[in-house]
Structures are given as C-alpha cells and as structure tokens.
Amino acid sequence: MAMSRKRILGTLAHRAAVLLYIVVALFPLYWLLKVSVTPTRLLYSEGVRMWPSKTTWAHYAFVLQNSDFPQFFENSLIVSLSTAAVVTLLAAAAGYAISRFEFRGKIWLIGFLLVTQMFPLVMLIAPIFKILSSIGLTNSLAGLILVYSAFNVPFAVFLMQSFFDAIPRDLEEAAMIDGASRFMAFRQIIVPLTLPGMAATLGFVFTAAWSELLFALMLISKSDISTFPVGLLSFVSKFGVDFGQMMAAGVLALVPAVLFFLLIQRFLVQGLMAGAVKG
Amino acid sequence: MAEIDIRHVRKSFQNLEILKAVDLSIRTGEFIVLVGPSGCGKSTLLRMIAGLEEVTAGDIVIDGKRINDLAPRDRNLAMVFQSYALYPHMTVAGNMSYSLRLRKFAQDRIAAAIGEASRVLGLTALMERRPRALSGGQRQRVAMGRAIVREPQAFLWDEPLSNLDARLREQMRAEIKKLHRRLGTTSIYVTHDQIEAMTLADRIVAMDAGTIQQIGTPADLYDRPANLFVAGFIGSPAMNFLHARMASETPTRSALILADGPRMTVPETLGLQAGQAVIVGIRPEHIVVGDAAPRQTGVAGKTGTGAGEAIVDLVEPTGMGAIVHFRLDTVVHKAYHLGRADWKAGDHITVHFPTERLHFFGATDGRRLN
Numbered sequence: 001m002a003m004s005r006k007r008i009l010g011t012l013a014h015r016a017a018v019l020l021y022i023v024v025a026l027f028p029l030y031w032l033l034k035v036s037v038t039p040t041r042l043l044y045s046e047g048v049r050m051w052p053s054k055t056t057w058a059h060y061a062f063v064l065q066n067s068d069f070p071q072f073f074e075n076s077l078i079v080s081l082s083t084a085a086v087v088t089l090l091a092a093a094a095g096y097a098i099s100r101f102e103f104r105g106k107i108w109l110i111g112f113l114l115v116t117q118m119f120p121l122v123m124l125i126a127p128i129f130k131i132l133s134s135i136g137l138t139n140s141l142a143g144l145i146l147v148y149s150a151f152n153v154p155f156a157v158f159l160m161q162s163f164f165d166a167i168p169r170d171l172e173e174a175a176m177i178d179g180a181s182r183f184m185a186f187r188q189i190i191v192p193l194t195l196p197g198m199a200a201t202l203g204f205v206f207t208a209a210w211s212e213l214l215f216a217l218m219l220i221s222k223s224d225i226s227t228f229p230v231g232l233l234s235f236v237s238k239f240g241v242d243f244g245q246m247m248a249a250g251v252l253a254l255v256p257a258v259l260f261f262l263l264i265q266r267f268l269v270q271g272l273m274a275g276a277v278k279g
Numbered sequence: 280m281a282e283i284d285i286r287h288v289r290k291s292f293q294n295l296e297i298l299k300a301v302d303l304s305i306r307t308g309e310f311i312v313l314v315g316p317s318g319c320g321k322s323t324l325l326r327m328i329a330g331l332e333e334v335t336a337g338d339i340v341i342d343g344k345r346i347n348d349l350a351p352r353d354r355n356l357a358m359v360f361q362s363y364a365l366y367p368h369m370t371v372a373g374n375m376s377y378s379l380r381l382r383k384f385a386q387d388r389i390a391a392a393i394g395e396a397s398r399v400l401g402l403t404a405l406m407e408r409r410p411r412a413l414s415g416g417q418r419q420r421v422a423m424g425r426a427i428v429r430e431p432q433a434f435l436w437d438e439p440l441s442n443l444d445a446r447l448r449e450q451m452r453a454e455i456k457k458l459h460r461r462l463g464t465t466s467i468y469v470t471h472d473q474i475e476a477m478t479l480a481d482r483i484v485a486m487d488a489g490t491i492q493q494i495g496t497p498a499d500l501y502d503r504p505a506n507l508f509v510a511g512f513i514g515s516p517a518m519n520f521l522h523a524r525m526a527s528e529t530p531t532r533s534a535l536i537l538a539d540g541p542r543m544t545v546p547e548t549l550g551l552q553a554g555q556a557v558i559v560g561i562r563p564e565h566i567v568v569g570d571a572a573p574r575q576t577g578v579a580g581k582t583g584t585g586a587g588e589a590i591v592d593l594v595e596p597t598g599m600g601a602i603v604h605f606r607l608d609t610v611v612h613k614a615y616h617l618g619r620a621d622w623k624a625g626d627h628i629t630v631h632f633p634t635e636r637l638h639f640f641g642a643t644d645g646r647r648l649n
Contacts (some may be wrong), residue, residue, distance in 0.1 A: 027580045053643040168362055169363065170360045170364035171364050171366065173329075173331050173351070173358075173360075173364065174358065174360060174364035174365075174366075174425075175366070175377070176330075176331070176350070177329055177330075177331075177351045177352065177354075177356060177357065177358045178352070178357075178377050178378035178381060178425070178429075179352040179378045179381040179382055180352060180381055181350070181352065184381070189366055193366045193367060193368060266521055
C-alpha cells in the first residue's frame with residue numbers, strides 16, 4: 001500500500017514537472033496569440049492580463065489586406081521549400097557516400113564539413129555579400145536559397161549519415177545479389193527505410209530557412225523579395241512598435257511551418273513501425 | 280548448378296593479409312562448408328565469391344568463366360545472411376519476389392515461383408506479413424525462400440543459423456540439408472560451428488589465419504585431422520593434447536615419454552627419432568575411464584600398475600553421458616564417458632588411452648605424423 005502510494009506520488013511529480021515544462025515552453029506562443037487578438041487601445045490600457053476583455057481580428061485583416069505580408073510569405077515559402085529540398089537531396093547523397101564508401105580524402109571532406117560549422121555566421125556576412133553582389137545574386141531569392149543551402153548542408157549531411165549508418169549494409173548487399181545495381185538498391189531499399197530521416201532533415205532545414213533573419217536582411221534590400229522575418233521588422237518604426245500587427249503576422253507565419261510538419265510527421269513518428277505491425 | 284574454382288585467391292586490406300593464396304575446387308552439386316574461428320577469412324572468401332569484396336589476386340571461376348570483375352547481380356548466386364537481411368518495408372511475398380521483379384519476370388511466373396517456395400518452406404500463411412512480425416525461424420525461412428525462388432547457380436550461406444536458439448538451429452540445419460538434397464544446388468556454407476560443418480558438409484574446408492588447413496569429408500577431418508589446428512577445432516569436447524618426447528635409450532625405441540614422466544608405447548611405424556618432441560592427441564570420447572579400464576593400457580602409470588591413474592577435477596553430466604575433467608599430473612584433460620558417471624572431484628580413477636585411437640603431431644610444425 002505504502003509502495004503504491006509512493007509510486008502515485010512519483011507519477012504525479014513527474015506529470016507536474018512535464019506540465020510545468022510545457023507551460024513554460026508554450027507560454028510565449030500563447031502570448032503571441034493573445035496580443036495578436038488584443039485591440040490596440042487595450043494593449044497598454046489594460047495592464048498585464050491573461051486574456052483581453054475584448055478581442056478583435058483587425059490586426060489579421062490589416063496584415064492580410066494592407067501590408068506586403070502575403071508577398072513575404074510567398075517569398076519565404078519559395079526560399080524555405082527550395083532550400084529544404086536541395087539540402088535534403090544533397091545531404092542524402094553525400095551522407096550515403098560517407099556512410100558506405102571508402103574514398104581518398106574522405107577524412108578531409110568530413111573535416112572540412114565540420115570546420116564550416118565552427119564559425120559564427122556574422123563573420124561571413126561581409127565576404128558573402130561581396131561574392132554574391134559580384135555575381136548578381138544579391139536581391140534575389142536564388143541567392144538566398146544558395147546561401148541557406150550551403151550553410152545547412154554540412155549538418156544535414158551528418159544527420160543523414162547517421163540514419164544511413166543505422167541501416168545494415170547486409171540489406172543493400174542482399175539487394176545487389178538479388179539483382180539490383182547499387183543505385184537501385186539505394187533507391188528501392190535504402191531510401192524507403194530512410195524516409196523518417198529525410199523527413200527530419202526536411203523539417204529541420206525548412207524551419208532553419210523559414211526563420212533566418214541575418215542573411216535575409218543583409219542580402220535583400222527590396223521589399224518585394226523580402227522574406228517574412230525581415231517583414232516583421234517593418235513593424236518596428238522610429239516612433240514605436242505595432243505589436244498587434246506584428247504578432248498577427250507572427251501567428252500567420254507559424255501556419256506554413258505547422259502545416260509542413262503536419263505533412264511530414266507521418267514519416268517522423270510512424271516511419272517503419274506502422275509498416276512492421278500492419279497485417 | 281555450377282562448378283566453382285578458387286585459384287590462388289588472396290585478399291588484403293591495406294597491409295593486412297586476410298587470405299593467403301587459397302585454392303579450392305568445388306564440384307557441381309557439392310555442399311561445401313567453410314569452417315574456422317572468427318577472423319580466419321572464411322566469410323571474406325564467401326563474400327569474394329558473391330562479389331561483395333574485391334579479389335586482391337587470383338581468380339574465381341564459375342563453370343569455366345572468370346567472374347572476378349562481374350558485379351554481384353551478374354553472378355547469378357543467392358546468399359543467405361546471418362542477419363537474414365530481409366527488406367523491412369516489404370512483405371514476405373515482396374521479399375521473396377524482389378529478385379524476380381528486378382529481372383522483370385511475368386506476374387504469373389513470379390506467383391508460381393514464390394508459391395512453390397513458400398509451400399516448401401511452410402510460409403504460405405505468412406506471405407502478407409512484414410519481417411518484423413515474424414519469429415527468428417520464420418525470418419530464416421523467408422531468407423531461404425528468397426534465395427531458392429531464383430534458382431541460382433549456387434547458394435552462399437553466411438552463418439545463417441548463428442542467430443537462432445539451439446533447438447531451432449538443429450531443426451533448420453536438417454531443413455537446409457533436406458533442401459540441398461531436393462534441389463542439388465552447389466552450396467558454400469560458412470560457419471564457426473563444427474557441428475554444423477560435420478552434419479551438413481559433403482566436404483569440409485577447415486580454415487585458420489587466412490589459409491586452408493584441411494579439405495576433406497567430415498569423417499576425414501574427424502578421424503585423420505591434418506594438423507593440430509584441425510584436431511583441436513573439429514570435435515566437441517575438443518581433443519586432448521599431451522606433450523611427449525621420444526625415448527632416447529635404446530631398448531625402448533617405441534616408447535614416448537610423456538611430459539610428466541610416464542611412458543607410452545607407440546607403433547614403430549611412426550618412424551620417430553630419438554629425442555623428437557611430439558604432441559599426442561586423443562579425443563575425449565576415446566578415453567576409457569573408470570575402474571573398467573583394462574590393465575593392458577597404453578599409458579604406463581607412475582605407480583606402475585599399468586593403467587594411468589588420474590584425479591577427477593569436475594564431472595559435467597550431459598544426460599547421454601558425462602564429460603569427466605581429470606588431472607593427469609598437473610594438466611587437466613577431458614574424457615567423455617557414456618552412461619552414468621558417479622565420480623566426484625578428488626576421486627582417483629584410471630584412464631586408458633587406446634593406442635589405435637591416438638593421433639600424433641610434430642611438436643614444432645603441428646603436422647600429423649601417423
């Protein structure tokens with residue numbers, strides 16, 4: 001009896017700790033949502049309240065109808081999706097090669113990939129700006145995709161490599177003896193088994209590109225090709241910050257990211273397990 | 280169905296020589312077992328035949344055709360892996376038909392082939408399952424099914440039973456043997472388990488440290504091991520070895536002096552030189568233990584009674600008999616005693632080594648002398 005009571009208490013403490021973590025982690029999101037529906041005049045007059053006495057969709061309407069945000073979203077979507085696709089393809093290929101093949105200079109390649117992760121990006125902004133401007137890739141979404149891809153590939157390669165490492169070589173060898181070429185074995189046996197890994201890489205790179213501000217700010221100066229993080233800054237003016245509209249834009253910015261994760265979460269969590277127990 | 284010739288095949292990784300000039304000729308329909316401790320190069324040799332490892336030097340020839348540079352898929356061999364290597368995202372039927380689908384067989388031919396194989400292997404009810412929903416034995420069967428639907432030139436087995444429990448291993452061993460009898464396909468089977476080697480093989484290839492130690496029928500290897508390695512590897516419990524030296528004084532030219540002093544008469548036909556160091560081997564099951572040991576023994580005991588006297592160290596009953604560990608002077612040997620063994624540690628027993636059951640090896644090179 002005493003034991004079970006102790007266990008119940010332990011479980012309660014555990015749940016409470018988890019709950020506390022979730023509340024702390026999600027509170028900023030809640031605040032984002034709250035402010036985005038608070039009328040501007042109540043924002044400063046009501047003090048700190050958990051929920052405003054009156055709510056409004058006006059900020060959303062303004063952001064969608066009178067600002068450049070739809071354009072920013074579109075730009076962000078193009079940049080993030082392209083970056084995610086490019087990086088995942090490259091990382092899958094490179095990760096597979098590093099996982100499976102022995103080749104000259106392999107250790108150097110891995111070393112250099114690691115080195116690229118050592119520098120703070122801020123250091124590289126000036127040289128990258130110079131390089132891109134001389135080849136006409138500033139003020140262009142393609143330039144942004146290129147830079148984002150370059151910076152995300154190394155980490156993604158290591159990520160993908162670890163997923164390939166987890167798949168026994170026997171599987172490809174069996175496929176190759178069964179009559180597949182190495183590429184067919186990769187495509188028909190390894191890729192389906194690495195889908196969760198690819199989904200994770202896609203998701204990771206997509207979010208990284210979606211919320212990137214520094215390069216977007218430095219490399220793009222025209223508002224019609226700005227991404228949304230840059231757009232958010234436009235609510236900060238000399239005379240004040242329009243919090244309501246800024247938060248509404250923020251909430252809207254969450255939507256594509258959430259949708260994207262909903263789309264890939266099937267692979268993230270389900271992966272092979274569902275296939276294994278079905279039937 | 281194929282004849283496989285391994286001609287002077289070598290394999291090195293960087294400076295490490297894994298296989299040293301291996302020669303082996305496998306006849307059509309033969310069941311060859313490569314056996315040896317881990318790291319002896321047996322799996323490497325198998326993988327080279329499969330095309331998964333490059334051949335450093337020498338030729339691998341199947342039916343007169345050199346295949347060194349052929350891709351695995353062009354060799355028409357099937358392989359069963361220790362890990363089974365079933366495709367986790369495919370059903371049993373998918374796994375078994377994969378090779379046929381790659382070869383663009385017609386649907387009805389594929390269905391017929393996997394239908395037949397699944398019937399033979401008792402997998403019919405499991406065809407829509409995925410590998411994860413199968414037991415170890417069932418997975419093993421699927422791996423075998425995947426190999427046989429292709430009707431390959433030869434089967435390569437890479438320790439296929441190592442992941443199964445003892446009972447299942449025994450059962451699958453018999454199934455593999457029946458399968459081979461039924462299909463008659465040339466098979467090369469790698470294992471470190473000498474029981475599997477003995478029970479399955481037409482011929483055993485015993486390997487150690489990258490070289491072939493002996494090639495022969497299971498009976499050959501058991502009755503006349505070519506050297507100390509084979510003698511020690513084949514048989515369980517392992518063969519006992521006694522260090523000895525040929526007597527040098529003239530009247531007893533045919534006597535060996537064991538390390539601890541007693542003498543043992545040996546056939547003159549061995550042609551041993553006086554003073555030559557020899558290792559005497561005897562299998563545990565050939566040692567006669569107990570009070571029943573006849574007086575006219577090969578070992579002259581210290582006490583001069585005729586039968587060697589030994590002290591029991593440990594008795595391990597196996598049901599059918601018992602493994603009796605006994606100390607002869609200071610060295611512990613094992614005897615396999617059929618029937619009940621009621622001795623306890625410390626008991627004095629007599630041990631008798633029948634002369635006709637003794638194996639003699641050179642102490643320096645380990646080669647068989649008799």
